[in-house]
Amino acid sequence: xNILYLNAIGLxxxxxxxxxxTRSVLAQGRNPDLPDDVAYVPQLLPPNERRRATPAVxxxxxxxxxxxxxxxxxxxxxxxxxxxSDADLSVSHRINTALATPQRAVSPTDFHxxxxxxxxxxxxxxxxxxxxxxxxxxxxxxxAVGLLEAATQVASDxxxxxxxxxxxxxxxxxxxxRRLSCAASIALVLSPKPEPYSLCQVRVSLARxxxxxxxxxxxxxxxxxxxxxxxLPLLCLLARGEVGHVALPYLMDRSLRVEIAPV
Amino acid sequence: MxxxxxxxxxxxxxxxxxxxxxxxxxxxxxxxxRAERFESCTLDCWIGQVDGLNQPLxxxxxAWDCRNARLLALxxxxxxxxxxxxxxxxxxxxxxxxxxxxxxxxxxxxxxxAYRQRxxxxxxxxxxxxxxxxxxxxxxxxxxxLFGLSGCSLTISTACSSSAKVFAxxxxxxxxxxxxxxxxxxxxxxxxxxxxxxxxxxxxSSEICRPADLKRKGISxxxxxxxxxxxxxxNSNLALLGYGESSDAYHMSNPDPEGRGAEQAMRSAxxxxxxxxxxxxxxxxxxxGTRANDLAEDRAVxxxxxxxxACSSTKGWxxxxxxxxxxxxxxxxxxxxxxxxxxxxxxxxxxxxxxxxHILAETHPAKIVxxxxxxxxxGGSNCSLLFGRCV
Numbered sequence: 001x002n003i004l005y006l007n008a009i010g011l012x013x014x015x016x017x018x019x020x021x022t023r024s025v026l027a028q029g030r031n032p033d034l035p036d037d038v039a040y041v042p043q044l045l046p047p048n049e050r051r052r053a054t055p056a057v058x059x060x061x062x063x064x065x066x067x068x069x070x071x072x073x074x075x076x077x078x079x080x081x082x083x084x085s086d087a088d089l090s091v092s093h094r095i096n097t098a099l100a101t102p103q104r105a106v107s108p109t110d111f112h113x114x115x116x117x118x119x120x121x122x123x124x125x126x127x128x129x130x131x132x133x134x135x136x137x138x139x140x141x142x143x144a145v146g147l148l149e150a151a152t153q154v155a156s157d158x159x160x161x162x163x164x165x166x167x168x169x170x171x172x173x174x175x176x177x178r179r180l181s182c183a184a185s186i187a188l189v190l191s192p193k194p195e196p197y198s199l200c201q202v203r204v205s206l207a208r209x210x211x212x213x214x215x216x217x218x219x220x221x222x223x224x225x226x227x228x229x230x231x232l233p234l235l236c237l238l239a240r241g242e243v244g245h246v247a248l249p250y251l252m253d254r255s256l257r258v259e260i261a262p263v
Numbered sequence: 264m265x266x267x268x269x270x271x272x273x274x275x276x277x278x279x280x281x282x283x284x285x286x287x288x289x290x291x292x293x294x295x296x297r298a299e300r301f302e303s304c305t306l307d308c309w310i311g312q313v314d315g316l317n318q319p320l321x322x323x324x325x326a327w328d329c330r331n332a333r334l335l336a337l338x339x340x341x342x343x344x345x346x347x348x349x350x351x352x353x354x355x356x357x358x359x360x361x362x363x364x365x366x367x368x369x370x371x372x373x374x375x376x377a378y379r380q381r382x383x384x385x386x387x388x389x390x391x392x393x394x395x396x397x398x399x400x401x402x403x404x405x406x407x408x409l410f411g412l413s414g415c416s417l418t419i420s421t422a423c424s425s426s427a428k429v430f431a432x433x434x435x436x437x438x439x440x441x442x443x444x445x446x447x448x449x450x451x452x453x454x455x456x457x458x459x460x461x462x463x464x465x466x467x468s469s470e471i472c473r474p475a476d477l478k479r480k481g482i483s484x485x486x487x488x489x490x491x492x493x494x495x496x497x498n499s500n501l502a503l504l505g506y507g508e509s510s511d512a513y514h515m516s517n518p519d520p521e522g523r524g525a526e527q528a529m530r531s532a533x534x535x536x537x538x539x540x541x542x543x544x545x546x547x548x549x550x551x552g553t554r555a556n557d558l559a560e561d562r563a564v565x566x567x568x569x570x571x572x573a574c575s576s577t578k579g580w581x582x583x584x585x586x587x588x589x590x591x592x593x594x595x596x597x598x599x600x601x602x603x604x605x606x607x608x609x610x611x612x613x614x615x616x617x618x619x620x621h622i623l624a625e626t627h628p629a630k631i632v633x634x635x636x637x638x639x640x641x642g643g644s645n646c647s648l649l650f651g652r653c654v
Contacts, residue, residue, distance in 0.1 A: 104459050108516075115640070117644055121515050124510035124511065137418050149432065157435060178398075
C-alpha cells in the first residue's frame with residue numbers, strides 16, 4: 001500500500017483528557033493519569049442531537065473533536081471511518097430489557113441510536129459533512145480494523161480520512177459477557193499527500209507479529225481495558241517522535257504492522 | 264475505475280434458497296413475503312422469513328449458533344459458492360483473499376432470547392456467548408472459518424447500506440493491494456429488535472409493503488444472506504463498474520427530503536465508472552415502502568436521470584432485508600443482467616402521482632448492460648453500486 005500521512009491525533013480515556021496534555025507523559029512510557037473531564041460535552045453537536053446522543057457517540061466525538069482541532073481544515077472535508085467493537089451496549093441493553101416484557105415498548109430514540117453507525121450519522125449531521133462515512137467493528141481488533149480501512153480509503157480513493165476508534169463501558173449484565181471496563185477513544189487524521197502540518201509518514205500492512213505490549217503495567221492495563229486503546233502503542237511511539245513500528249492486534253492470529261517515518 | 268469482475272454470487276431470501284429461487288420468483292411475480300409472526304412477535308404484519316433455520320449448527324461451530332449464523336451457513340452453501348471460494352483460495356492463498364461482510368443487527372436475536380432467561384441476580388444465562396452471536400463481527404468471524412480465509416477481514420455495519428458498502432471496501436482493498444480477490448456479502452436475520460423498533464417509529468406496514476404506491480403503509484422486514492466473489496482475474500462478463508458513497512448530514516432516521524446525499528452517491532458511482540445517466544438501463548431502488556424514502560429517492564433519481572430511466576424496488580418480493588439489502592439487490596442486478604429482464608414494482612396498486620420516476624408496472628424482458636442499485640440507511644448512510652456486463 002502507498003505511504004500515508006498522519007496529520008492529527010485525538011485521544012480521550014481514563015486519565016487521558018486529550019492528546020496535547022498526555023503526549024509528554026506517554027512519551028516517557030508512563031500512564032498520564034491526569035484529571036479527567038468526565039462530563040465532556042461535544043462542541044460540534046447541535047442541541048437536539050446533543051440531547052439524543054448516547055455516551056458512545058459523545059466518546060467518539062471527544063477524540064474526533066480533539067483531532068480535528070489540530071488540523072487546519074474544516075471537518076466537512078473528511079471522509080470518516082468509525083471503528084467500534086460494541087458501539088453502545090447500554091442501548092441494546094435497554095431494548096433487550098424492553099423486549100423481555102409483555103409490552104415490548106422499544107423507545108424510538110433507543111432504536112435509532114442502536115445502529116452501529118450512530119456516531120458516524122451524528123458526526124455528519126454535526127459537521128454538515130456529506131463525504132462517505134463508514135462504521136466497522138472487529139471485536140478486540142477494532143482499532144486495527146478501522147485503521148486498515150481508513151488507510152485503504154486514503155490510498156485507493158485519495159480521500160482525507162478521519163478515523164475514530166471508540167468503545168464505552170458495558171452495562172451490567174453485559175459486562176460479565178464483554179469486559180469493557182472504561183470509555184475511551186482515539187482519532188487519527190490521514191491524508192494521501194503531505195500537509196504543512198503533517199506529523200509523520202505511515203505505512204500499514206497485515207502481518208503475524210506478536211502484538212506490541214507496553215512495559216508500564218498501568219499503561220498496559222489501560223491498553224487492554226478498551227478495544228480503542230489497543231492503539232496506545234502507536235500513540236506512545238508517536239509521542240516519542242521516533243521512527244519505528246508497532247504491531248497492533250487485528251483478527252484471529254494476525255496483526256497490523258504500523259510503521260512510522262519522518263515526513 | 265477498471266471494471267472489477269464478479270465470478271460467482273449466491274443469494275438466499277424469503278423467496279427461497281439460492282439464486283434460482285429468487286430468479287423464478289422475480290419472473291413469476293410471486294412474493295416471498297407472508298402474513299405471519301416471527302417467533303414471539305406480537306405485531307400483525309408481513310415478513311420475509313427464510314425457511315430451514317431450525318437446525319442448530321454442527322458441534323464444531325456450536326459456539327456461534329444463532330439465527331444469523333444459521334442463515335449465513337445455509338446461504339454460503341447454495342449455488343456451489345463454498346466450492347467457488349475454495350478455488351479462489353487455492354489460486355491466491357488464504358491470506359490474499361479478503362472477506363467483507365455487512366450486517367446491521369448481527370446475532371442480536373440470541374441476546375433477546377438470553378434476556379428472557381436472566382438469573383434472579385440479573386445475570387445473563389451461561390449459554391449466551393456475546394462475542395460469537397451479538398457482537399457485530401460474529402458473522403464475519405464464523406464466515407472466515409467456514410470459507411477458510413485469513414486475509415483482510417472487515418465487518419461493515421451502517422444499517423441498511425451495510426452490504427452495499429462491502430463492494431466499495433473490497434474494490435478499494437484489491438486496488439491498493441491489501442488483497443488480490445475478495446468475498447463480499449451480507450447477512451441479516453429476523454429479530455424482535457428491528458420488528459418492534461421500526462414499529463416504534465411507526466414504519467411497519469400492517470399490509471404487504473407497497474413501494475411507490477399511493478396507499479403505502481411502510482416496510483415489511485425480511486431476512487437474507489448473499490455473497491459474491493470479486494476476482495480481477497476471473498473469466499466472467501459480470502462486473503462491478505462503479506460505487507458511490509455519501510452521507511445525508513440531515514437526520515438519524517429520516518432521509519433528506521431533497522435527496523442530496525442519495526444523488527451524490529449515484530453521481531459518484533457513475534463518475535467512477537466513467538458512465539453517464541443515459542448508460543444506465545435500470546435502477547433497482549432502495550424503495551423501502553415508506554413515504555419519506557419514496558419521495559426523497561424519487562427526487563434524487565429524477566434530478567440525475569430525468570423521468571425516463573426504468574426503475575423499481577424489489578422489496579415487494581424479499582421485504583426490506585436491512586443490512587443484507589445491498590447484497591440481495593446486487594444479486595438481483597446481476598440476475599437482471601445475466602437473464603435479460605427488468606422486474607416490476609411488485610405490490611404497487613395505485614401509483615403515487617407525486618413520484619416522477621418511471622416505475623415499471625410490468626416485469627419484462629430487456630437487454631440490460633448496466634444496473635444501478637441504491638442502498639440507503641439510518642444515520643444518512645448512502646451507497647450506490649453500478650453493475651454491468653463487461654464488453
